[in-house]
Amino acid sequence: IQKTTGQRFRVTTITDITKRKHDAEERNRLFNLSVDMQSIIGFDVQFKEINAAWERTLGWTKAELMAISPMAFVHPEDREASYEVIRQLAAGHTLFEFDNRYLCKNGIYKWLSWNVYPLVEQQTMYVVTRDITERKQAAEEIRRQQEFIRLVVDSVPNLIFVKDHFNNFIFVNKAVADLFDT
Secondary structure (H helix, E strand, O other), X not given: OOOOOOOOOOOOOOOOOHHHHHHHHHHHHHHHHOOOEEEEEEOOOOEEEEOHHHHHHHOOOHHHHHXXXXXXXXXHHHHHHHHHHHHHHHOOOOEEEEEEEEEOOOOOEEEEEEEEEEXXXXXXXXXXXXXXXXXXXXXXXXXXXXXXXXHHHHHOOOOOEEEOOOOOEEEEOHHXXXXXXX
């Protein structure tokens, strides 16, 4: 191109960003449509971003959740362990399945399981959280039933025992234990 006196040339670059926009929309869809609660939390223990599953699961609005530290929702008995986990994450440890109880808007607590990937240099944690309340309740019910069965079996005066294929005792009731004074 030859420039003559008094003429100006403008250079323009055009970049097709259609694919980049499509990819960003897909990531946003994955984040926002997930049944799992997804979030970005800073090491200052403040939500940076949360998806809609938080509202669906806990009943709080996004604005309510974003305005308060996530630790404010943690059951008081679970706070110390939760802070210890945050200290470990700040040291760069990846976390898989840390469970604690989280306050819902209706006043009940739900059990949540947290999977966290920290980026220490960015002081940020990427989090996928799942409601495991039903699983915890089912496990507690099984434990109660086992305890009840054990009480019933131990109240029977007959000898009740189970042996494995090596002839080792794997279960004995109280009557057997009393007989052998163990």
